[in-house]
Amino acid sequence: MRIDIVSIFPEFFSVLDISLLGKARQQGLLDVAVHDLRDFTHDRHRTVDDTPYGGGAGMVMKPEPWGEALDHVLGDEADPEATTVIVPSPAGTPFTQALARELAAVPHLVFTCGRYEGIDQRVVEHASSRVTVREISLGDYVLNGGEVAVTAMIEAVGRLVPGVVGNPESLTEESHEGGLLEYPSYTKPASWRGLDVPPVLMGGNHGAIASWRHEQQLERTRRVRPDLLG
Numbered sequence: 001m002r003i004d005i006v007s008i009f010p011e012f013f014s015v016l017d018i019s020l021l022g023k024a025r026q027q028g029l030l031d032v033a034v035h036d037l038r039d040f041t042h043d044r045h046r047t048v049d050d051t052p053y054g055g056g057a058g059m060v061m062k063p064e065p066w067g068e069a070l071d072h073v074l075g076d077e078a079d080p081e082a083t084t085v086i087v088p089s090p091a092g093t094p095f096t097q098a099l100a101r102e103l104a105a106v107p108h109l110v111f112t113c114g115r116y117e118g119i120d121q122r123v124v125e126h127a128s129s130r131v132t133v134r135e136i137s138l139g140d141y142v143l144n145g146g147e148v149a150v151t152a153m154i155e156a157v158g159r160l161v162p163g164v165v166g167n168p169e170s171l172t173e174e175s176h177e178g179g180l181l182e183y184p185s186y187t188k189p190a191s192w193r194g195l196d197v198p199p200v201l202m203g204g205n206h207g208a209i210a211s212w213r214h215e216q217q218l219e220r221t222r223r224v225r226p227d228l229l230g
């Protein structure tokens with residue numbers, strides 16, 4: 001999978017050099033490039049923002065640097081199936097595991113990190129005429145910019161790319177796969193600070209373990225996230 005990130009804080013994404021995603025990059029499973037939006041400005045101050053038409057607080061990111069940055073990363077690509085531009089925004093579609101799975105199947109993802117009051121809407125409109133564009137929200141709260149949201153999305157999507165997570169079974173047995181939260185996990189020792197591991201997990205009866213785990217998933221989902229049960 002090819003991933004391009006455009007940001008005014010390219011150094012922020014050094015976090016992608018480490019851990020599982022860093023290893024996936026070294027193995028060539030993820031080809032990640034980070035671009036500085038200011039490299040696509042042409043004035044002495046490398047200006048990326050301006051005051052909003054219609055008034056209001058804050059600044060809006062100018063369309064010209066974004067247009068040039070997207071021209072650069074998209075080249076002559078114009079296939080909505082092969083390329084998705086992701087615009088992180090608190091006004092976007094909620095990011096879910098299902099959406100992460102959908103994005104994991106797209107060969108080329110372009111993440112645009114907005115700051116201030118967002119990016120001039122014509123950038124979304126123009127990019128939509130060439131490739132798929134999705135405005136996506138990490139949750140119902142406001143961050144200072146798209147960088148943290150993009151990092152979370154890349155981690156959630158990247159680990160679904162085949163080969164990135166060593167044991168693919170660990171991907172199917174986790175929260176939000178199958179619509180329920182994950183069951184609680186335990187490891188050795190069997191007794192720790194007066195707390196014992198549930199005996200069913202040590203009995204070796206795989207049927208009993210599976211039904212205990214399913215019940216735990218239901219109980220936890222009912223208690224913490226009843227909205228998931230519909």
Ligand code: ADE
Nearest residue numbers: 088089090137138143149
């Ligand atoms: N940018 C600012 N807040 C955001 C959010 N909640 N999700 C995605 N991008 C954002």
